[in-house]
Amino acid sequence: MPQQINYCNGCGAKVIKNRLTMRNLFEDFTYNYLNYDNKFLRTFLNLFTKPEAVITSYIDGTRKKYVNVISYFAIALTLSRFANVCHE
Structure with a gap:
């Protein structure tokens, strides 16, 4: 019987089967970005309602609460490009 390995012994990363x-890409995208309690939606809404709180908490070290800055920037650029293409 083969052993079920859920994490890599070398680096600790989760094994994806x-x-x-x-x-699978669509399901992963919807789970990570369209889920009710997700970081992207929280970051997006808080940046429009109280941007000073997001920036201050990120500088103070509270980073697990929000999406990584580079990831957010890449997603925002992608979405703005799609919106621009659809508008033309």
Whole structure:
């Protein structure tokens, strides 16, 4: 009977057993970015309602609460590009 390994012995990363398909990518995207209690939505809403709180807490070291700055920037650029293409 093969042993079920959930994490890499070398680096500790989670072992992903699903094949890379469009369905799996879509499910991962919806779970990470469209979930009710997700970091992206919280970051997006708080940046528009109280940006000083987001910036201050990030500088003070509270980073698990919000999306990584580089990731947020990349997502924002991608979404703005899609909006621009759809508008043309």
